Amino acid sequence: MSDWQWQLGVLGGNTTAWVLGLALLALWLVELRSIRGESDRKRRATLAALGGLGILAVYLLTLQIRLVRETFEEVAGGTGIVLDNSRSMTLAGASGPRSDAVRALITEWQEDDRVSPVVYLFGSSTRGTMWSELAESYEPVDDETKIRDALSYVLEKGADQELGSLVVITDGADASFRAEALGLGSGAPAIHAVVVGGDDPLDDQAVVSLHADTTAYVGVPALIRADVRSVGELRQSELRVQLWHESRLEEETVAALDATGRGTVAFEVTPRRPGRALYRVLIPQASNDEVPQNNDRAALLRVGRERLRALLVAGRPGWDVRFLRDFLKRDGSVDLVSFFILRAAADLTAAPTNELALIPFPTDELFREHLGSFDVVIFQNFDYAPYEMQTYLPRIRDYVQRGGSFVMIGGDRSFAEGRYAGTAIEEILPVKLGAPGVLKGSYRAEVSKQLARHPIVALGPDPALTRQTWKALPALHGANMVSAIKPEAQVLLHHPRARLHNGAPLPVLVVREAGRGRVAAMTTDASWRWRFAADDTTVGSDEYELFWDRMIRWLTRDPLLEPARISTDRERYGVGAELVVSGRLRDDDYRPMKKARVELHYQPGNDDDGGAVVDTDQDGQLQTTLRAPSEPGAYEVVASVEGKELAREVFIVEESGDELADLETMAEQLQAVAEQTGGRVFLGTQDVPALAELASTSRRAAGLVSKEPLSSPWFIFLTVLLLGMTWVLRRRWGRR
Amino acid sequence: MRAVFGVRWGRLWVVLVCLSVLPVHRVAAFGDATAVEIVSLDVGNGNDGARRVAERLAWEVRKRSSVEPILEPGRARLDRASLFRSPFVYWRGSDEFPPLSEQAIEGLRKYVHRGGFILIDDATAGGEGFDRAVRRELLRAFPALPLQPISSDHTIYRSFYLLRNPVGRVQGPGFLEGITYGDRIAIVYSRHDLGGAFQRDKLGAWSQAVVPGGEPQRERAIRLGVNLVLYALCTDYKDDQVHAPFIMRRRGSGR
Numbered sequence: 001m002s003d004w005q006w007q008l009g010v011l012g013g014n015t016t017a018w019v020l021g022l023a024l025l026a027l028w029l030v031e032l033r034s035i036r037g038e039s040d041r042k043r044r045a046t047l048a049a050l051g052g053l054g055i056l057a058v059y060l061l062t063l064q065i066r067l068v069r070e071t072f073e074e075v076a077g078g079t080g081i082v083l084d085n086s087r088s089m090t091l092a093g094a095s096g097p098r099s100d101a102v103r104a105l106i107t108e109w110q111e112d113d114r115v116s117p118v119v120y121l122f123g124s125s126t127r128g129t130m131w132s133e134l135a136e137s138y139e140p141v142d143d144e145t146k147i148r149d150a151l152s153y154v155l156e157k158g159a160d161q162e163l164g165s166l167v168v169i170t171d172g173a174d175a176s177f178r179a180e181a182l183g184l185g186s187g188a189p190a191i192h193a194v195v196v197g198g199d200d201p202l203d204d205q206a207v208v209s210l211h212a213d214t215t216a217y218v219g220v221p222a223l224i225r226a227d228v229r230s231v232g233e234l235r236q237s238e239l240r241v242q243l244w245h246e247s248r249l250e251e252e253t254v255a256a257l258d259a260t261g262r263g264t265v266a267f268e269v270t271p272r273r274p275g276r277a278l279y280r281v282l283i284p285q286a287s288n289d290e291v292p293q294n295n296d297r298a299a300l301l302r303v304g305r306e307r308l309r310a311l312l313v314a315g316r317p318g319w320d321v322r323f324l325r326d327f328l329k330r331d332g333s334v335d336l337v338s339f340f341i342l343r344a345a346a347d348l349t350a351a352p353t354n355e356l357a358l359i360p361f362p363t364d365e366l367f368r369e370h371l372g373s374f375d376v377v378i379f380q381n382f383d384y385a386p387y388e389m390q391t392y393l394p395r396i397r398d399y400v401q402r403g404g405s406f407v408m409i410g411g412d413r414s415f416a417e418g419r420y421a422g423t424a425i426e427e428i429l430p431v432k433l434g435a436p437g438v439l440k441g442s443y444r445a446e447v448s449k450q451l452a453r454h455p456i457v458a459l460g461p462d463p464a465l466t467r468q469t470w471k472a473l474p475a476l477h478g479a480n481m482v483s484a485i486k487p488e489a490q491v492l493l494h495h496p497r498a499r500l501h502n503g504a505p506l507p508v509l510v511v512r513e514a515g516r517g518r519v520a521a522m523t524t525d526a527s528w529r530w531r532f533a534a535d536d537t538t539v540g541s542d543e544y545e546l547f548w549d550r551m552i553r554w555l556t557r558d559p560l561l562e563p564a565r566i567s568t569d570r571e572r573y574g575v576g577a578e579l580v581v582s583g584r585l586r587d588d589d590y591r592p593m594k595k596a597r598v599e600l601h602y603q604p605g606n607d608d609d610g611g612a613v614v615d616t617d618q619d620g621q622l623q624t625t626l627r628a629p630s631e632p633g634a635y636e637v638v639a640s641v642e643g644k645e646l647a648r649e650v651f652i653v654e655e656s657g658d659e660l661a662d663l664e665t666m667a668e669q670l671q672a673v674a675e676q677t678g679g680r681v682f683l684g685t686q687d688v689p690a691l692a693e694l695a696s697t698s699r700r701a702a703g704l705v706s707k708e709p710l711s712s713p714w715f716i717f718l719t720v721l722l723l724g725m726t727w728v729l730r731r732r733w734g735r736r
Numbered sequence: 737m738r739a740v741f742g743v744r745w746g747r748l749w750v751v752l753v754c755l756s757v758l759p760v761h762r763v764a765a766f767g768d769a770t771a772v773e774i775v776s777l778d779v780g781n782g783n784d785g786a787r788r789v790a791e792r793l794a795w796e797v798r799k800r801s802s803v804e805p806i807l808e809p810g811r812a813r814l815d816r817a818s819l820f821r822s823p824f825v826y827w828r829g830s831d832e833f834p835p836l837s838e839q840a841i842e843g844l845r846k847y848v849h850r851g852g853f854i855l856i857d858d859a860t861a862g863g864e865g866f867d868r869a870v871r872r873e874l875l876r877a878f879p880a881l882p883l884q885p886i887s888s889d890h891t892i893y894r895s896f897y898l899l900r901n902p903v904g905r906v907q908g909p910g911f912l913e914g915i916t917y918g919d920r921i922a923i924v925y926s927r928h929d930l931g932g933a934f935q936r937d938k939l940g941a942w943s944q945a946v947v948p949g950g951e952p953q954r955e956r957a958i959r960l961g962v963n964l965v966l967y968a969l970c971t972d973y974k975d976d977q978v979h980a981p982f983i984m985r986r987r988g989s990g991r
Contacts, residue, residue: 316802317969318772319823323851326971330919337978340970342896344802349897350955357894357974412766438766478766526770532850533820 009064009708017063024055031055035735043733050726057719060710068706078118078163079695080189081131082154084147084170084196085121087574087659089140091171091291093200098171099140101196101685105169106135109691117167117691122150124578143577143628143659145174147666148181151673155188164696165190165679171197172665179672192679192694193670199684201665203232205239205283206294208262208662212279214571216271217306224267224299226281228255229662234286235261243267244280271303276650278634291663294656300571300634302650307335308556311366311374314340315382315413323528324380324409327548334552337374339366345386367392371399375556379425381411381525383418390423397424401515405555411525412438415480428519430490430512434483442475445493445508445524453590455561456511456520456550457492459543473543474533479508480523488512490588511554518555563590564646566600566622566639573628574657581637582623585616585646592620596641602629603636603648628653772797772805772969773822775812777854779833779840786828787811789857789931793826796934796958797965801896805965814840819847824968828857828931832865836873844877848915848922853968861906861929870925878915883925885911891974892921895966897959904928904957905946920971924964933957 010016031051038044089098109115110132119131123142126149130137147170154166172195184191208227216222230239236257243251255263271277283295310328314321317340328336342358343349349356367389371377377396384393400406406428408414420426421433447470452463460466470493484500485491489512494505511520531544554561566583573579581600585593593616601611614624622639629635632655638648667683674681682688709715774794776786787809794805812818812825815837819825825847836844848854858866874883886892892912893899902912908928915923933954935943946954 316804317966318803319770319969322823322969322971325973326851326920329972338973338976339978340973341802342966342970343800347799347801349800351897351959355898357896357898359978362978410766440766442769477769525766528851529770532823532852534850 003069004067005069007066007068007706009066010062020062021059024059028052028055038733038735040733043729047726047729047733047735050722050729054719054722054726057715057722061716061719063710064708065710066706066708068704070704071702079115079691080154080163080166081117081119081134082126082150082166082168082170083119083121083134083138084145084168085123085138085140086142086145086173087140087657088145088171088173088663089196091197091202091660091663093197093202093290095200095684098196099138102169103135103138105194105685105688106138110135112690112692114692115695117695118163120150120154122146122153126150126153141576143574143657145170145659147172147174147177147670151182151191155182155184163189165192165694167192167194167691167694168670168673169194169196170670171195171663172667172670173659173663174666175662175664177666177669179669179676182673184673184676188677190679190694190696191673191677193667193674193681194685194688195665195667195670195681195683196685198665198667198682199686201232202290202663203234203288204291204294204663205230205234205286205289206291206656206661206663207241207281207283207297208294209658210281210297210299212299212301214300214302216269216277216301216303218271218274218303220306221268221270222301224269224279224281226255226265226267226297227262228257228265228283229262229664230257231261231664232290233288239263240284241265242282242284243269244282245269245277250279269301271301274303274305276634277301277303278652291656291660294660294663297654297656297661298572298632298634298652300650300652305335305375307333308375308552309335309337309373310376310378310552312336312338312378312380313366313382314338314380315411315418316341316344318381318411318525319532320409320411320525320528321380323531323544324378324548327531327545328552331549331552337366341382341387361387363387363389363392367395371395372402372404374404376405376407376552378407378409379414379418380409381413383413384423384425385419394424397428397514400428400517400519403516405518405520406514407520407522407551407555409525409527410478410480410523414525415482415521415523417480428514428517429521430486430488430510430519431482431507431521431523432484432486434481437481439479439481439495439498439506440477442477443479443496443498444471444473444475446470446496446505447493448491451490451492451589453586454490454492454511455590456547456554457509458550458590459546469543474529476508476524476526476529478524478526479506482507482521482523485510486512518557520551520555562647563588564593564639566637566647566649568637568649568651570651572652572654572657574659575628575630575632575653575655577628577653577657577659579626579628579637579651580623581612581626581639581649583621583639583647583649585620585622585639585641592616592618593641594618594620596620598622598646599640600624600626601638601640603638604633605629605635768806769821772803772965773809773824774805774965775809775819775822775825777825777827778811778813779827779829779836780813785935786826786857786931789828789934790826792934792936793931793961793965797962800962801966803965803969814843814847816843819843820850820852823850823852824965825852825854826857826931827854828859829866829870830859830863832869834869836876841873841877844873848878848917852922854923855930855964855968856923856925857904857930858925858927859929859932861904861908861927861932867927874915874923874925878917881915881917883913883915883923886914886921886924887911890921891972892924892963892967894974895963895970897963899956899960899963902926902928902930902960903933903949903953904930904960905932905944907948907953921967928957930957930961934961 035044035047119129120126121129124144206229208229210226212224239255241255253265255265257263279299285292285295328334416433416436426433447457452466458466459469489510491507491510493509494507498506509522563586569580596616598614612624614622616622632653636648636650639646671681774790776790790809794807797803797805901910913925914921932944933946937943
């Protein structure tokens with residue numbers, strides 16, 4: 001009876017009960033007062049008692065007292081199946097493919113219609129699927145095994161579905177899974193685990209993981225570390241591991257393995273040229289290796305130079321030369337080689353050579369032997385003719401067109417004054433030179449309105465502030481005249497007043513792409529004044545450094561300054577795995593490409609490999625999911641708009657990927673989960689019982705039971721009887 | 737020799753040959769505003785012919801090197817915006833001068849901070865007044881950067897000519913002093929009356945005798961002046977690795 005609780009049915013509840021009780025008590029006191037004159041004590045006591053009982057009976061009737069109790073019932077609980085959909089489920093041990101064993105188990109369970117479970121497939125993500133079609137449709141393809149994420153997702157969903165038990169079917173190949181990470185409470189359903197292949201461990205040697213810096217430098221040793229593993233019948237204490245580069249065996253070493261069959265080897269590699277370098281770590285395949293796909297893994301190193309190599313050649317010392325050299329020397333990311341012509345043929349040094357600190361201008365060494373080693377070549381007020389450099393000019397043009405960069409800075413020995421008209425240098429310059437000529441006088445360079453976002457001149461956070469900053473910089477003096485601007489060139493700075501023959505403003509800074517390289521033409525020799533001549537009311541010294549820093553980085557294609565960039569969510573994928581591409585696209589003028597239709601495709605690639613067409617948003621951002629190519633190798637995903645390539649990003653596709661790399665079954669973690677929740681663990685599918693045996697019951701609220709004992713006719717009759725007797729006796733004994 | 741159109745061709749050839757050996761006097765194409773200018777400093781008590789010394793130094797630099805300084809350089813004051821017309825200032829003096837204004841001291845600091853170079857030349861070559869005043873003012877402007885002797889293997893001694901020690905009109909101390917600002921020497925102080933060795937009179941003759949070394953010492957003083965201008969323009973260019981083997985070879989070749 002302790003489950004019963006009483007309730008008041010009267011309107012107003014406790015308040016009404018109190019008010020009514022006090023009123024009836026007062027009524028009873030009035031009645032007692034009315035019988036005070038009765039001389040017979042027995043009569044008086046009888047009337048008082050009957051009156052009191054009658055009033056009490058009325059009170060209890062009015063309160064409508066009700067007794068209430070909640071009842072429960074045991075019902076069959078829901079059952080969930082959480083099925084591993086990762087590629088490792090396709091592997092075959094001695095007893096055949098794991099996925100076949102799963103299909104057989106599901107088919108067997110489906111013949112028993114007592115249980116109709118909800119089903120989830122999990123891999124890199126978790127999603128629901130149909131139970132009735134599961135055996136036929138089960139084809140594991142996911143590139144990851146995330147047991148914890150899957151269980152967390154299903155348990156959260158299961159709270160709504162009243163799951164009584166969960167059956168996890170997996171090979172347990174998730175090295176990161178830990179039972180305690182689930183935070184299972186007492187209310188969790190029973191979790192059973194079917195560890196597919198748990199009774200048939202794979203015989204496998206594998207490169208489990210590779211660790212290498214994604215960025216390496218020419219001539220600087222880089223480390224590639226490989227975690228390897230040898231298990232099953234192939235377990236041994238040592239393992240032969242090889243490093244390959246460009247189809248060439250670079251190194252072979254022997255890894256010492258611990259008691260669990262795991263070990264680590266490290267290879268030191270020294271990239272020889274910039275670009276991408278693909279290294280492969282390989283374990284020679286044993287004949288009985290059941291997973292040969294994971295014996296070979298690739299590491300892709302983006303090889304750059306530790307420091308940018310810049311060649312600065314100046315026709316004579318001057319302040320513009322001095323300030324630029326100082327800036328480049330201070331910049332720790334630049335390895336500067338500079339040559340200044342300190343003495344011309346006409347200069348009278350009044351000293352023999354051995355008293356001079358002058359060296360010959362090593363033209364052949366610079367422009368034949370080492371030209372390709374420079375990232376940027378700067379000609380600052382330099383005329384080539386006195387140094388018999390005619391034969392080198394085509395080499396400089398070719399160097400730029402192959403991907404180098406070149407800057408010509410103005411002065412009385414630059415551009416047409418330096419007799420570059422008609423030379424190979426003019427071919428790559430963004431301007432046509434024409435006849436020699438210079439413009440004198442001071443002016444403030446103006447930034448072109450449509451190119452104010454270009455990183456070289458974007459000195460402010462937005463175009464308006466950029467233009468304002470340029471107006472505040474100290475004035476320049478003089479400029480080299482040019483005859484025209486080449487069609488594909490971008491004029492970033494121009495003279496405020498002077499015009500070319502065609503009426504266009506005289507350019508002060510022009511840039512262009514020349515082949516695979518970049519070229520800048522700066523027709524003034526006075527940018528040093530931004531650093532030196534700034535007074536308290538102008539800006540300058542920081543802007544000078546920002547300007548030249550951006551100039552060098554843009555010329556050398558610093559990825560951060562490229563107008564369009566895309567990236568992948570990972571660097572390596574399994575064949576056919578999900579690959580997320582995101583990025584931001586801007587046009588050549590650095591304006592966001594809003595609502596642009598972007599084609600994504602792989603290189604190398606064919607029509608069968610997944611590409612996509614995706615639209616950018618208002619800010620030029622894009623994001624989409626692709627399928628990785630079906631053949632292992634190094635790839636690039638390329639973004640193009642209207643056939644023009646804008647950006648690319650490199651990634652690796654491996655036969656194994658991370659999914660097939662480490663196949664150790666985490667059965668003990670699944671065992672821990674089962675113990676916490678009252679579930680069971682089965683190694684292999686042979687001894688798994690019918691699904692109905694794994695299902696469980698749950699206790700469900702069935703409703704409320706109530707009764708009103710004082711509402712019975714007997715109690716009403718008793719009340720009427722008491723009130724009637726009181727009335728009759730009062731009349732008989734002379735009371736009203 | 738036969739005269740044609742009244743001109744004696746023999747004399748004309750002599751004139752043409754003479755012209756051809758004269759240094760080509762090119763004018764910086766963009767004008768004086770961005771050209772190299774050795775500005776003389778005026779601190780208010782006369783500058784002891786600093787402007788004439790600056791002209792002579794500019795001439796020697798132009799004649800001997802590819803640098804083309806303005807041959808008629810201007811003057812500047814530390815407390816005026818004109819100070820920032822050129823990053824090279826020549827400060828010559830012989831007498832003690834009163835403390836500089838705060839504005840001048842601030843100008844001095846800014847000038848050095850923004851990349852300027854100052855050559856201070858004690859015309860007394862050993863007197864106390866100017867030396868005392870210069871040290872006092874430099875200490876005010878750069879209290880954390882004292883004047884220090886410049887090592888004989890500093891780039892200043894090989895920025896154009898290979899030199900071993902400083903000399904001017906007088907032998908003076910065996911070192912220059914300087915203030916290092918960042919990774920360069922921004923102020924060089926000479927107590928050798930460097931300018932005294934450059935000065936010529938209106939007829940082109942040397943104004944002052946050079947002691948004790950005579951004309952060879954004068955030549956070395958001029959070379960030091962050229963080196964200082966080249967250092968201001970190239971800073972540690974001659975420290976670049978590519979120059980080292982040449983310079984080492986020549987240093988060891990008998991000098």
